[in-house]
């Protein structure tokens with residue numbers, strides 16, 4: 001029986017373990033915290049829960065257009081209740097995942113793991129000196145918030161994503177440093193809950209994302225009261241008793257009572273015995289992997305945000321599965337990112353997949369942009385700001401990309417992702433039924449428009 005030992009029980013490790021058990025391997029997961037990982041307990045699931053609560057608060061505010069008068073309802077957010085809900089749901093999800101592993105006969109060991117090199121094969125040891133000889137190792141140790149020099153988090157005034165749910169109350173004025181997806185989503189959530197928010201972007205907000213989509217979200221958040229300071233990086237944060245001051249490189253000072261440093265993630269790839277095992281890292285500290293999640297050392301795989309793949313939960317899950325299938329010689333295909341959907345869960349949301357303006361060879365593409373203002377469902381819901389952009393290959397007509405800015409865009413994008421994966425043409429998408437009136441109608445309509453223009 002092949003002995004598969006996995007370092008880390010986050011999404012990548014969890015999915016790898018389940019596939020290993022299904023394929024008949026003897027599977028051990030060494031996890032130093034709790035099953036579910038940062039995905040479930042600290043980053044992804046907790047922030048989605050916070051966003052869901054923010055949406056409930058917004059729902060109370062945006063009623064007038066529907067003829068519903070709230071009569072000046074004083075809607076307040078109980079931070080203690082909100083945070084305990086976040087932790088309760090995360091804990092429940094982690095417990096469910098543990099149960100699933102247990103039922104699949106996966107051995108879960110609590111401890112900090114590292115790899116030791118044996119004469120003929122490798123083993124994994126824990127800090128308690130428990131040793132697990134392995135035929136195959138999957139490193140799935142995830143990542144942690146990037147700490148910037150001169151802005152060391154103290155959990156009080158200077159925070160990382162992971163400190164938010166321990167705050168005794170909502171901030172009065174939150175300064176968010178870093179305008180990537182996390183920074184923008186969290187800025188949006190706190191703004192919706194009535195917090196004054198300033199967002200510091202060293203360049204433009206949401207770099208790398210469709211500029212039309214970003215402009216729309218930027219204008220929307222600005223209209224709701226978000227202050228955006230862009231073009232200058234944060235240089236230092238100075239914490240005081242009642243607040244913190246952010247000093248930018250050009251000397252500008254921004255005061256708030258809490259500062260969230262949302263400056264990205266750093267791979268957990270040090271102290272794992274990787275260099276002795278001849279596993280190479282990139283300059284950014286990520287574990288180098290190929291499409292099958294193989295590292296540079298035979299028999300050692302890496303998946304999730306500790307690896308060079310994009311740091312996304314959906315990628316971590318699939319990569320964990322691919323790694324173990326490949327290691328156990330089960331049929332699999334390499335990781336393909338051409339139909340990887342991504343989202344920014346603001347209101348409205350941005351979701352996108354496939355090719356964008358920035359891709360080389362974009363001249364070979366045809367594109368249509370369908371404003372949501374004409375969509376019946378968007379009008380009914382009073383959320384008609386946004387658009388559906390569909391991109392196809394000029395000659396073949398195959399769908400190669402899409403951008404949606406709409407309510408629940410993250411749900412709608414799957415249809416375009418499927419079209420790309422199945423190599424459907426715009427004509428085929430245009431002839432697909434969708435329920436009327438819905439926003440997914442818009443995808444079909446965009447395809448019809450693109451078809452008529454080709």
Ligand SMILES: Cc1cc2nc3c(=O)[nH]c(=O)nc-3n(C[C@H](O)[C@H](O)[C@H](O)COP(=O)(O)OP(=O)(O)OC[C@H]3O[C@@H](n4cnc5c(N)ncnc54)[C@H](O)[C@@H]3O)c2cc1C
Nearest residue numbers: 008010011012032037038039113141142304305311312313
């Ligand atoms: C605020 C925020 C929101 C996000 N929201 C989304 C989202 O909505 N959608 C999305 O797709 N992605 C999202 N992401 C990204 C996503 O959370 C990560 O890419 C994903 O969680 C990575 O999963 P993973 O399994 O690689 O790592 P993790 O879930 O971090 O799991 C790694 C595990 O390894 C354990 N570990 C580490 N070192 C050791 C060791 N030496 N021994 C034993 N165990 C160890 C850790 O304790 C942890 O449990 C978000 C990220 C952030 C910061």
Ligand SMILES: NC(=O)c1ccc[n+]([C@@H]2O[C@H](COP(=O)([O-])OP(=O)(O)OC[C@H]3O[C@@H](n4cnc5c(N)ncnc54)[C@H](O)[C@@H]3O)[C@@H](O)[C@H]2O)c1
Nearest residue numbers: 178179180181182183202233234262263264311343344345
């Ligand atoms: N909805 C989702 O799918 C979702 C949500 C959140 C995060 N994520 C993923 O998690 C990962 C981490 O996201 P993230 O937004 O934390 O990281 P990120 O690396 O995408 O963004 C961090 C931002 O901080 C900026 N920054 C760094 N130093 C700065 C400084 N001194 N001053 C001002 N700005 C500074 C960077 O330029 C960058 O734009 C990403 O892979 C992201 O895709 C996904």
